Amino acid sequence: MTVHVYTPGDSVRLLLNGRELPAATGTPERAMATFTVPYEPGELTATAGRNGEEIGRKTLATVGAPAAPRLVSDVDHLTTGRDDLAHVLVEVTDSHGHIVPDATLKVTFEIHGAGDLAAVGNGNPHNVDSFRQPRRHTWHGRALAVLRPAKRPGRLTLTAKAAGLRPASLTLPVGRA
Known part of the structure; x- marks a missing residue:
């Protein structure tokens, strides 16, 4: 699946269940990085950086059926x-x-x-x-x-x-x- 990460930072890392995925396409000027990610249940975490410092982090997790x-x-x-x-x-x-x-x-x-x-x-x-x-x-x-x-x-x-x-x-x- 395609994952877009929007950030004011100059770098983005994407981790799927703790494993770092290959680098994104996109440029810092566009404020968006695009990843192609194989589906796998668990957690997907994006970290944004600027000048080598982390400026933001967002995690999405797989959920179960409505209970x-x-x-x-x-x-x-x-x-x-x-x-x-x-x-x-x-x-x-x-x-x-x-x-x-x-x-x-x-x-x-x-x-x-x-x-x-x-x-x-x-x-x-x-x-x-x-x-x-x-x-x-x-x-x-x-x-x-x-x-x-x-x-x-x-x-x-x-x-x-x-x-x-x-x-x-x-x-x-x-x-x-």
Whole structure:
């Protein structure tokens, strides 16, 4: 496969599972180096240098099959104020907890307790589905659920489910504003 490495540096090294690959084609003026790499599961690491010093490093790793959604909220609690929101990132992960970047799965959302599902999204500019439906396909392995608390204190629980995966739940306390 072809790997392009973009860098402001004057040199690039590419390592596949710790082994250095033959030098890239390209020139520093173009800020891109191109490698031809045989596919092999594991880790691919690019290191960029300038004047003999390392200025950057990026590693990509092979991931497994989707196993479960992971829910990550931008807040750890909500208040009863109607302008208070929780943005919950849904990440499709493999059995080791790594995000599966090519996962396109239909995720359904269930809400229980003190609040409701205000909106869903996924960042896909071609997706024209309603933001108000309790479902969304992931895009690049991710989706978003926006939660709005009720006008009463309690607990708000979001559960995300996708066919063939373990479900995931997240509970946020809702306190008085």
